[in-house]
């Protein structure tokens with residue numbers, strides 16, 4: 001949510017900062033801006049809308065800058081506009097911000113009383129003018145004094161007119177890294193922005209700040225005391241953060257799912273059984289767990305819903321899945337023996353992080369399922385199981401979701417084994433079934449053509465439904481979210497049996513209903529529900545396992561899945577739902593990788 005890049009060093013800074021912004025555009029694309037030193041002057045250029053608008057404003061100018069900061073915005077305070085864009089400038093400085101200054105209104109009043117004139121509606125300008133008002137020639141001192149007044153979550157990149165080769169960085173909650181190359185230093189909200197130049201980076205912690213020059217990065221706490229930090233090396237590659245011949249990152253990431261799942265699950269299998277010892281989990285970690293609370297946002301919470309079915313069925317541990325933003329404010333009942341699992345692709349989602357902190361405060365053990373190494377949730381949880389999906393760039397998650405479901409299956413199997421509900425042989429048998437499901441994913445990917453044909457019938461609709469029972473209902477939540485977020489079609493996921501209790505009134509002639517059938521035990525009931533919507537004129541697209549037979553003429557379009565084992569069918573069944581959303585969005589001309597109003601990493605509450 002908002003992306004920051006900063007640079008000082010031997011290369012031309014404006015081009016480098018623009019490239020960095022492109023890598024961070026997934027964090028928000030309401031506006032973009034850059035401040036840079038050229039011939040001793042501090043220049044600022046910004047533009048509402050995509051980075052390409054900023055590019056257009058910068059085009060035709062040759063730059064010879066070596067230091068600057070840049071920003072891509074996901075608007076919180078103040079509508080997307082040129083003036084509300086970052087960087088925000090004041091007499092002595094220019095500043096970019098990711099986060100929210102919670103006491104901005106009070107600070108703004110105080111600064112206005114002292115004569116400050118504000119030009120934007122943002123909370124960020126308050127931080128810029130506050131630091132500016134405290135500046136007496138020493139940037140560190142001004143920043144430290146300002147930090148004592150600022151409340152909220154923020155990561156700042158700041159340049160001061162008097163110091164044209166320095167970038168200052170501050171972190172409180174919102175993520176920020178600092179990186180070193182030869183004769184150059186960087187800051188960024190995320191690693192892909194620095195990957196073409198260096199793999200060596202530091203994670204700024206909350207309560208730390210950094211001063212960057214071309215030759216060094218110095219770290220301090222907010223009292224100004226030096227801090228020693230560990231230099232880390234990223235294992236990501238530039239290629240992983242590129243489209244690799246696909247039209248969109250989303251399409252590439254859908255196709256990467258079989259590999260991502262293998263990379264995530266294989267290291268956790270020993271002698272054909274699930275084994276989390278290399279993640280630091282004791283052999284009886286799940287044995288005494290009496291209740292699991294899963295807290296997550298968006299698709300991660302829907303992965304949790306699928307996981308709940310598996311854990312409850314296999315390990316007989318009650319599982320509740322809570323939306324993280326609700327969990328933290330509902331005074332959750334957490335008892336001894338409980339385990340809180342926080343699921344997050346980015347590891348930075350503010351509400352999920354807050355849920356994790358609440359669980360820790362209450363003394364309940366916490367286990368994080370996270371994709372991004374070194375992220376806040378990964379570092380703060382008592383235990384972490386990393387998913388190995390690689391970088392996910394498309395805002396709508398695909399492989400990030402699948403690997404979360406995959407690891408929840410392993411948790412279910414491991415817990416069942418530890419609790420002696422499943423004997424070793426039975427558990428090993430189910431692990432083989434899980435591997436069989438993985439081996440069938442390439443066949444599920446071959447359904448793309450069928451899905452793109454089916455998408456033709458969705459391009460002009462304004463509302464539709466997904467229905468299913470049991471794990472299919474959990475799966476339909478994710479299918480419907482995918483379609484909503486990238487194609488902007490109003491779409492509701494409904495438990496198939498519940499539709500008749502009100503919502504069926506919305507079904508009229510031609511309303512599309514996607515029906516999921518991956519559980520043979522429940523199929524007959526779902527078929528009845530399909531008949532009910534069909535009788536009211538629905539256009540039915542059924543996504544069905546081959547072993548489940550449907551009455552002749554029941555559906556208008558049939559998408560037959562490969563013969564996936566039922567228990568793990570969601571891993572394959574999600575693929576056509578992703579394709580359906582993807583191709584519908586493409587047909588409608590939507591910006592698939594950067595849907596309107598969204599950001600991938602939501603670091604505000």
Ligand code: G6P
Nearest residue numbers: 297298299300344345346349397
């Ligand atoms: C955003 C993304 C979703 C994602 C959710 C949770 O809303 O657009 O795709 O599921 O955040 O993100 P996380 O990184 O915590 O999994």
